[in-house]
Amino acid sequence: MDSVGAHNGQVIHIRGTDHFNYTDLQFYTPMLKYTGMTGSINGYRGADIVNSYVLDFFTKHLKEKGGQLLDDAPHPQYPEIEFQKATLAAE
Template sequence: MRPPGPLPEEQPAVKQTRTDMNFSDFNTIIPNIGKLTGLLGKIDGDRHRLIMNNYILAFFNSHLKGLPAPILESGTPEYPEVLLETN
């Protein structure tokens, strides 16, 4: 667990530069309708869930268990769809 106090200056940020709804439950709830109407991007729903699950797991393991999370610091070639930036 992170000790109390101010946050470090560099924090990961999530930037959404696209207008699709892939960062939602639409891939699970209405994948076919979402693709037909343009609400969803080109990424496959299963791939999207895999990426999201791995990043969320890394975040909680890092912040709650204090485990290293290199995927949050430098990304991984396994997921070229993800662009990490720090402020």
């Protein structure tokens, strides 16, 4: 996170996710959210959001087009997104 802040980067958070929402574990059963292993978001919805934002990032930076999802404001299709400005940790 320090490196992101040092390069004026941004952090994107998806409300309702937890650590294991970023793995395939969330696809095995929706009951995992009741164990606390995943967040409250539907696993397929969370994966769709991640895939959309990652694809938009690479399209913007590799093909130099797109990037509308990365404009510091949630896209109406993805209201679960929160943009957070990364800051340098105090030394």
